[in-house]
Amino acid sequence: MKKNLVNEYDLLESVIVHSPNIEHNMMTPKNLNPENKEAYLLFDDIIYVNKAREEHFSFTECISQVAHCLELTELLEEVLSNKEIKKDFIKDMSKVYGANYLVPDNCSISNLLSGVFADKKTNPLPNIMFTRDLGISIQNSMIITWASNKVRNPENIIAKHIIKNHKLFSSCDIYDFHENHPELALEGGDVTLINENVIAIGISERTSKASVEAITPFLYKNGIKHIMCFNMPEERRFMHLDTVFSITDRNEAIIYPPFFEKDNSKELDVDIITASQNGFLSTKKVKANKAFKEVKINFNFIKCGGELNIDQQREQWTDGANAFCISPGKIIIYDRNINTIEQLQKHGYKIINWKDTLDNSLFSIKDNQKIAVKIESGELSRGRGGPRCMTMPISRIK
DSSP: OOOOBOSSSSEEEEEEEOOOOHHHHTOOGGGGOTTOTTTOOSOSSOOOHHHHHHHHHHHHHHHHTTSEEEEHHHHHHHHHTSHHHHHHHHHHHHHHHOGGGOOOTTOOHHHHHHTOSSSSOOOOOGGGGOGGGGEEEEBTEEEEOBOSSGGGHHHHHHHHHHHHHSGGGTTSEEEEHHHHOTTOOBOGGGEEEOSSSEEEEEESSSSOHHHHHHHHHHHHHTTOOEEEEEEOOSOGGGOSGGGTEEEEETTEEEEOGGGTSTTOTTOOEEEEEEEETTEEEEEEEEEHHHHHHHTTOOOEEEETTOSOHHHHHHHHHTTTTOOEEEETTEEEEETTOHHHHHHHHHTTEEEEEGGGGGSGGGGOTTOOOEEEEEEOOTTGGGGSOOTTTTOEEEEEEO
16 A cells, blocks of 8 residues: 555554454463563553453544554464465564474464463563554655564564565565664654654663664655654653653644653753764754754643643553544543543543544544543553554554
């Protein structure tokens, strides 16, 4: 398909998602301990899968009123129906898992996700529900990403074979980040398309400055003139840029206030790179409150958590700053972030329940009413990812 994705707010046309499934039922308490380097799966709790699936269903039903929701495992099944592709896929998966966990030729997708394909069990892949991290769509190009933590690398192999082989991407210019930069990591949650010429990237615990430098020529090729590098604290709660910043409209975004407030001790430093075909023309360091004005963008900021710092911290942790934009001013957000929702109301957003979206006139392109759709989130939020995290947009319509 021909696509032209240049920002985070144009009307969504198609998106890749994955509903929580058997991989979450295979998690045990040992997978929650960061000190257990081999078993830790970046989760803080064991989720109730049936409820999480119900919550995810409400999410995809809402999106489906206006766009195609493509299930990741169905795309993988289509790709692996080709025997030669499956052979290459199995080879790549075996390399990632190592000699002790060779993937058999008859391995099912369910076995792969649950980690029971070998004579001894390996880790399941619960993070695959966060499809945002697995690929970056920009203009008519796709970047195949690579995770900093090896427990997510099997997901990267799954995404790689879908993007390189599925007809959805047959006309795309594909950039395999790991193939080009095997020592570096780049994750989609750190990358936000501001407009045709500007991109924001989080320098976080997952994505390094070296990764941004490596990808700059490709970004320039795709029309990017300015790269805004937000230097994030290397803490789990701030794992990606979209945990503290997400676009909700053409000129509006939800932010975690301490990182963007003038004179706040936690305000982020931002390196603004002016890009060229061969790398950088120049780099300028500014504070986050001035960063967008430097590239001639005026954003209205909506405070995640509201006015009180304690609520800002609590709702940042439960992804109040991680909204998914379906079209200009139409977003999906977790219902538990009540102070953030109150702030959205103050900025003119009508708050509705996901079931009300089944009347898809709510998402009329011509309708200027801003809308924030609440989805249930008691279980989904335990995975430390919000609505934006659970999507890999493929195409949007201007």
